[in-house]
Each structure stands twice: as C-alpha cells, then as structure tokens.
Amino acid sequence: MNSNSQIRRWYPFVGPHDPCEPMIVRTYVVPPNQYIPFQPMNLPQFSLEEALRLGTLWPALYSPYQSKCGGGSY
Amino acid sequence: MWVYEKKLQYPVRVSKCDPRMARYLAEQYGGADGELAAALRYLNQRYTIPSKVIGLLTDIGTEEFAHLEMIATMIYKLTKDATPEQLEKAGLGPHYVSHDSALFYNNASGVPFTAAYIQAKGDPLADLYEDIAAEEKARATYQWLIDMTDDVDLQDSLKFLREREIVHALRFKEAVEIIKEDRDQKKVY
Numbered sequence: 001m002n003s004n005s006q007i008r009r010w011y012p013f014v015g016p017h018d019p020c021e022p023m024i025v026r027t028y029v030v031p032p033n034q035y036i037p038f039q040p041m042n043l044p045q046f047s048l049e050e051a052l053r054l055g056t057l058w059p060a061l062y063s064p065y066q067s068k069c070g071g072g073s074y
Numbered sequence: 075m076w077v078y079e080k081k082l083q084y085p086v087r088v089s090k091c092d093p094r095m096a097r098y099l100a101e102q103y104g105g106a107d108g109e110l111a112a113a114l115r116y117l118n119q120r121y122t123i124p125s126k127v128i129g130l131l132t133d134i135g136t137e138e139f140a141h142l143e144m145i146a147t148m149i150y151k152l153t154k155d156a157t158p159e160q161l162e163k164a165g166l167g168p169h170y171v172s173h174d175s176a177l178f179y180n181n182a183s184g185v186p187f188t189a190a191y192i193q194a195k196g197d198p199l200a201d202l203y204e205d206i207a208a209e210e211k212a213r214a215t216y217q218w219l220i221d222m223t224d225d226v227d228l229q230d231s232l233k234f235l236r237e238r239e240i241v242h243a244l245r246f247k248e249a250v251e252i253i254k255e256d257r258d259q260k261k262v263y
Contacts, residue, residue, distance in 0.1 A: 033244035036244055055241070056241050061241055065220060065233055
C-alpha cells in the first residue's frame with residue numbers, strides 16, 4: 001500500500017553472490033503512537049461503529065495494515 | 075474481581091478452513107509476546123507500581139484477556155472440525171498426539187508457555203518500558219500473522235487486535251510521562 005504514509009523503506013546491501021533473488025526494498029511500519037508522547041485532550045473521534053471496526057476511537061492513533069498475502073482494503 | 079461479559083470484544087469470523095493458521099496463531103496464545111504473557115505481566119506489576127498507573131495496568135491487563143479469548147476462538151474455529159490427517163498436514167501432529175484438538179498454551183513452534191517470558195522488576199520505569207516493548211512486539215507479531223493469511227475475515231479481527239497494541243503502547247508511554255512528572259508535582263505541594 002504505497003499511499004500509507006506510516007510505511008518506511010530501506011535498501012539492504014545486495015551482494016554479487018547472494019544465493020536468493022535479492023529483496024531490493026525492505027519496509028516497516030512506524031505507527032502514530034511514536035509521535036505522541038501524551039495524547040492531548042479533545043482530539044477528533046471516529047463514529048462509534050467505525051471506532052469498533054478500526055480498533056480505536058482516535059483517527060490520530062489509527063494505523064492501517066495491508067496483508068502481504070493480499071485481501072482486505074484497510 | 076472481574077465482571078464477565080459473555081461476548082467477544084470484537085467479532086471473530088473465520089471463512090477459510092486453514093488449520094495451519096491455528097498453529098501460527100498459537101504464537102499470540104501461549105507465545106513470549108502473546109496475550110497470555112501480556113495479561114499476566116501487567117496484572118502482576120500492578121502491586122508494586124506507583125498508584126497513579128495501577129488503574130491503567132488493570133484496564134490493559136483485563137483487555138489482554140479479552141484478546142486471549144478472541145485468539146482462542148480463532149484457533150478453536152480453525153481446528154474443531156479438522157481430522158488428525160489435516161492437523162498433521164498443518165504441522166499439528168505433535169499437538170494432536172498430546173492434546174487432541176484441545177487448545178494449549180504453547181507458541182507456534184509448540185514450546186509450552188513459561189513465566190520466564192515475563193518480568194516484574196519492581197522499578198516503575200523498567201517495568202513500563204518492558205510493557206511498551208511487549209506491545210510493539212505483539213503489534214509486529216500481528217503484522218506477520220496478517221501476512222500469513224488471505225482470509226479477509228480473519229485479517230479483519232487481527233487488524234483490530236493490532237490496532238489495540240498501538241493504543242496500549244501509547245498508554246504505557248503516557249504512564250512513563252506520569253511517573254516522570256511525579257517529582258515536579260511533589261515540589262508544588
């Protein structure tokens with residue numbers, strides 16, 4: 001999911017004699033909790049239905065994750 | 075004491091017969107960074123942590139048991155109708171020999187749960203930083219579990235659980251801030 005701004009990329013060393021097809025790009029997720037030392041009061045909230053589905057009441061804390069196996073839209 | 079609500083925290087639907095996933099999900103059931111380890115770790119740390127953050131450990135420790143119940147439901151649904159042959163194909167032959175299709179607290183490799191997975195140092199910062207690390211490790215484990223299945227319904231429940239780890243990690247970080255601020259507040263009084 002390229003539109004996910006929480007994904008970071010890095011490019012590991014590729015050796016000339018690596019036994020397997022090199023993985024050029026590695027990714028990892030930096031969830032929003034890394035930028036909030038203490039949650040401020042009165043942040044915007046999801047609707048209750050959406051909050052249950054996403055696992056958090058707070059858009060500021062929401063972190064999408066896409067399976068590398070496919071399927072799922074968020 | 076606790077009050078039990080006879081429902082899951084979030085619905086668990088499994089749409090694909092895949093006992094292999096049951097084996098992998100055991101990592102969150104009886105694994106080092108699983109929900110059982112989390113619940114026992116937090117609830118035990120409560121007794122020797124500054125009063126201001128006891129409630130947080132109670133709340134999160136309790137929620138971890140609700141997560142444990144969701145994982146148990148997933149594993150149960152994925153294995154309840156599996157034949158010994160299917161279980162063996164999924165790598166669960168040794169599990170069947172010891173447990174039939176009963177659930178057991180072991181990790182994805184079949185290693186039984188141990189209290190050595192968790193710690194209580196009695197030092198509030200050491201304990202809270204362990205808790206933060208545990209949440210991030212559980213989040214990562216959920217990611218790799220989500221990567222291992224194309225069942226969107228199972229993915230849905232796992233994504234919910236992954237998000238909860240992120241929220242919990244933030245709450246533990248806030249607890250660290252509360253502990254740090256204690257000193258200043260005493261000066262004011």
